[in-house]
Amino acid sequence: MSVTAPRGFRAAGVNAGLKPSGARDVAVVINDGPARSAAAVFTRNRVKAAPVLWSQQVAEGGRARAVILNAGSANACTGPSGFADTHTTAEHVGAALSDSPGEVLVCSTGLIGERIDMPALLSGADAAIAAAGRDGGLDAADAIRTTDTVAKISFRRGEDYTVGGMAKGAGMLAPALATMLSVITTDADLTPEQCDRLLRRAVGRTFDRVDSDGCLSTNDTVALLASGASGAVADEAEFERLLTGVCDDLARQLVADAEGASKTIAVEAIGAADEDDALAAARAVARSNLFKCAMHGEDPNWGRVLAAVGTTDAAFEPDGVNVAINGVWVCRRGSVGDDRSKVDLRPRDVTVTVDLSAGNAAATVRTTDLTADYVHENSAYST
Amino acid sequence: MSVTAPRGFRAAGVNAGLKPSGARDVAVVINDGPARSAAAVFTRNRVKAAPVLWSQQVAEGGRARAVILNAGSANACTGPSGFADTHTTAEHVGAALSDSPGEVLVCSTGLIGERIDMPALLSGADAAIAAAGRDGGLDAADAIRTTDTVAKISFRRGEDYTVGGMAKGAGMLAPALATMLSVITTDADLTPEQCDRLLRRAVGRTFDRVDSDGCLSTNDTVALLASGASGAVADEAEFERLLTGVCDDLARQLVADAEGASKTIAVEAIGAADEDDALAAARAVARSNLFKCAMHGEDPNWGRVLAAVGTTDAAFEPDGVNVAINGVWVCRRGSVGDDRSKVDLRPRDVTVTVDLSAGNAAATVRTTDLTADYVHENSAYST
Numbered sequence: 001m002s003v004t005a006p007r008g009f010r011a012a013g014v015n016a017g018l019k020p021s022g023a024r025d026v027a028v029v030i031n032d033g034p035a036r037s038a039a040a041v042f043t044r045n046r047v048k049a050a051p052v053l054w055s056q057q058v059a060e061g062g063r064a065r066a067v068i069l070n071a072g073s074a075n076a077c078t079g080p081s082g083f084a085d086t087h088t089t090a091e092h093v094g095a096a097l098s099d100s101p102g103e104v105l106v107c108s109t110g111l112i113g114e115r116i117d118m119p120a121l122l123s124g125a126d127a128a129i130a131a132a133g134r135d136g137g138l139d140a141a142d143a144i145r146t147t148d149t150v151a152k153i154s155f156r157r158g159e160d161y162t163v164g165g166m167a168k169g170a171g172m173l174a175p176a177l178a179t180m181l182s183v184i185t186t187d188a189d190l191t192p193e194q195c196d197r198l199l200r201r202a203v204g205r206t207f208d209r210v211d212s213d214g215c216l217s218t219n220d221t222v223a224l225l226a227s228g229a230s231g232a233v234a235d236e237a238e239f240e241r242l243l244t245g246v247c248d249d250l251a252r253q254l255v256a257d258a259e260g261a262s263k264t265i266a267v268e269a270i271g272a273a274d275e276d277d278a279l280a281a282a283r284a285v286a287r288s289n290l291f292k293c294a295m296h297g298e299d300p301n302w303g304r305v306l307a308a309v310g311t312t313d314a315a316f317e318p319d320g321v322n323v324a325i326n327g328v329w330v331c332r333r334g335s336v337g338d339d340r341s342k343v344d345l346r347p348r349d350v351t352v353t354v355d356l357s358a359g360n361a362a363a364t365v366r367t368t369d370l371t372a373d374y375v376h377e378n379s380a381y382s383t
Numbered sequence: 384m385s386v387t388a389p390r391g392f393r394a395a396g397v398n399a400g401l402k403p404s405g406a407r408d409v410a411v412v413i414n415d416g417p418a419r420s421a422a423a424v425f426t427r428n429r430v431k432a433a434p435v436l437w438s439q440q441v442a443e444g445g446r447a448r449a450v451i452l453n454a455g456s457a458n459a460c461t462g463p464s465g466f467a468d469t470h471t472t473a474e475h476v477g478a479a480l481s482d483s484p485g486e487v488l489v490c491s492t493g494l495i496g497e498r499i500d501m502p503a504l505l506s507g508a509d510a511a512i513a514a515a516g517r518d519g520g521l522d523a524a525d526a527i528r529t530t531d532t533v534a535k536i537s538f539r540r541g542e543d544y545t546v547g548g549m550a551k552g553a554g555m556l557a558p559a560l561a562t563m564l565s566v567i568t569t570d571a572d573l574t575p576e577q578c579d580r581l582l583r584r585a586v587g588r589t590f591d592r593v594d595s596d597g598c599l600s601t602n603d604t605v606a607l608l609a610s611g612a613s614g615a616v617a618d619e620a621e622f623e624r625l626l627t628g629v630c631d632d633l634a635r636q637l638v639a640d641a642e643g644a645s646k647t648i649a650v651e652a653i654g655a656a657d658e659d660d661a662l663a664a665a666r667a668v669a670r671s672n673l674f675k676c677a678m679h680g681e682d683p684n685w686g687r688v689l690a691a692v693g694t695t696d697a698a699f700e701p702d703g704v705n706v707a708i709n710g711v712w713v714c715r716r717g718s719v720g721d722d723r724s725k726v727d728l729r730p731r732d733v734t735v736t737v738d739l740s741a742g743n744a745a746a747t748v749r750t751t752d753l754t755a756d757y758v759h760e761n762s763a764y765s766t
Contacts, residue, residue, distance in 0.1 A: 079702065293760075310429040336461070377676075379679045
């Protein structure tokens with residue numbers, strides 16, 4: 001299912017030898033139409049990997065025939081040679097599909113600063129294209145994993161059409177997107193402009209509100225491909241709801257599988273003057289290493305929540321802020337509230353609510369705790 | 384020595400029972416004049432502890448007779464009652480010195496969100512004032528420690544006068560100041576305006592460029608007290624050099640003793656268009672959890688340095704950035720540079736140099752690695 005849940009798409013994931021483990025590492029998603037509207041959003045990091053620089057140009061055209069993805073190498077910080085490698089990859093896939101390389105999106109994830117093994121990647125691309133089928137969605141999702149422990153897939157069915165998707169990403173999830181790649185497909189009939197507008201809106205409310213470690217990757221890409229194979233012209237509001245549902249589901253799966261995490265934390269800011277303020281407050285808490293350590297230690301340390309909110313420009317009065325941890329209002333009006341011993345922090349899922357008492361807007365940022373396992377995984381990553 | 388190195392100052396550190404460990408926890412620094420010019424800079428966190436709110440008012444007056452400091456409780460997020468406690472403390476110390484409470488600075492450090500044990504604090508203040516002497520500088524520095532493993536003191540002698548200081552702070556060191564308290568003394572003759580201007584400049588180049596974990600405390604205070612006891616009217620340039628020397632020395636001691644750290648890292652940004660850009664780039668690297676984990680793992684992962692710089696607005700071209708780790712230029716022009724196996728990351732001190740190739744400005748931010756020990760210390764802090 002996943003990207004092949006909607007009609008008009010084939011996919012595959014194969015082992016091309018890019019991962020030392022010998023696991024699947026090259027995936028392809030092919031749009032057989034009849035339409036091929038597409039859009040994509042990319043990392044806001046100014047240091048962009050070669051495949052991002054390439055795919056930005058493809059996305060500007062508003063059409064995509066296929067997405068070729070690899071794990072094992074990010075092809076980032078690889079200079080003009082790295083860009084040439086991406087270009088060659090798109091040419092190769094375009095030729096194999098008897099189509100234009102200018103409609104081939106390329107996504108890479110893995111180590112930064114190393115050239116990609118091109119012979120392996122190109123033969124992997126051939127194998128993936130040959131294997132691509134209606135049942136290849138799960139293999140494709142499997143092939144793009146790096147430190148992800150599980151493949152991430154989702155789909156939502158509307159009355160006449162379907163939205164499906166896959167994603168990978170387990171660290172560096174911020175402040176917008178993640179070290180994440182995601183391909184979303186639909187058989188609804190949409191214009192490229194609709195794809196672009198609706199994807200940006202959905203991503204802004206989902207992937208952009210995931211923040212595992214405050215680090216922003218060089219490769220983040222979320223692509224939406226619309227085949228029109230259902231023949232259904234989508235009602236925009238309905239489509240946005242389904243698309244946001246898939247993105248939100250995938251974003252939750254990313255946080256739940258974040259590197260080394262032992263807690264999955266939703267930081268809700270409520271009572272904000274506007275949504276930007278709510279987001280700023282929630283994000284500041286989600287990024288505080290001291291707060292994240294406290295959650296790991298199951299310590300309802302609301303002082304660290306307040307200290308984090310205090311670094312923002314959001315509208316609030318310090319003596320007007322209330323904080324609840326798993327439903328217990330441990331901080332009222334900026335000071336000691338209900339008995340902190342009533343807070344049960346043993347479950348994996350934690351909800352922290354910050355009431356700014358400044359309005360009616362709200363936003364939620366999803367994060368994880370900071371653990372010794374996170375340190376271990378990320379100390380040893382490239383060795 | 385430390386705060387009692389300059390003439391005109393007495394100090395003491397005593398055990399008042401605020402720390403469960405039974406160690407010294409109340410300190411006093413008394414300025415016997417003849418002058419009592421003073422200035423202070425405070426945390427930029429909008430959630431400010433009661434002693435910060437009080438001391439801001441004292442500092443506005445430009446004069447201080449004494450500083451009373453305690454460890455064990457931050458008196459932060461304690462509401463109007465907490466502010467009344469600080470007020471009472473200043474009244475008590477002012478009365479004991481037959482002086483105005485409006486010239487008593489109050490500093491607190493320790494747990495947030497708990498009322499301070501006032502009877503213990505006040506009897507500790509009495510004991511400290513009674514014990515205060517010319518040889519009390521080290522005891523005072525010892526009394527303000529929390530998770531600091533060593534007391535931090537420094538002094539610099541000019542031709543006619545001296546600058547001395549003490550500091551505490553071991554985590555939450557950012558982005559400006561730290562969970563840090565520092566008292567600097569001098570027997571030079573300075574106006575309150577000179578104190579304020581020169582202290583801000585020195586702090587901006589030293590304490591403000593220490594960033595252990597990106598977290599900003601509610602209590603940070605750096606105070607400068609000038610007794611004029613040397614009779615020397617300080618040459619401003621010379622005084623600024625000595626003051627900056629003391630602040631820099633103390634700031635280095637803070638980083639070297641940061642919670643759980645196994646590496647002390649100087650991130651130098653060079654070749655920047657201006658100093659703000661240099662600072663932004665260096666700070667972004669110093670705050671990247673992934674970079675800090677890599678340093679812990681002794682992995683010269685320059686890709687994480689580039690990814691951090693790429694999140695800033697500093698002027699640079701991604702393919703113009705060079706990165707050296709301990710002197711080896713592992714990244715040249717945004718891509719692979721010299722052999723990374725030549726980097727020796729075994730020493731505790733690490734220098735990372737980022738050349739933005741955009742101008743001639745430079746700045747250094749000091750940080751530490753991210754370790755499992757940091758996680759352990761901060762998971763268990765309030766339990």
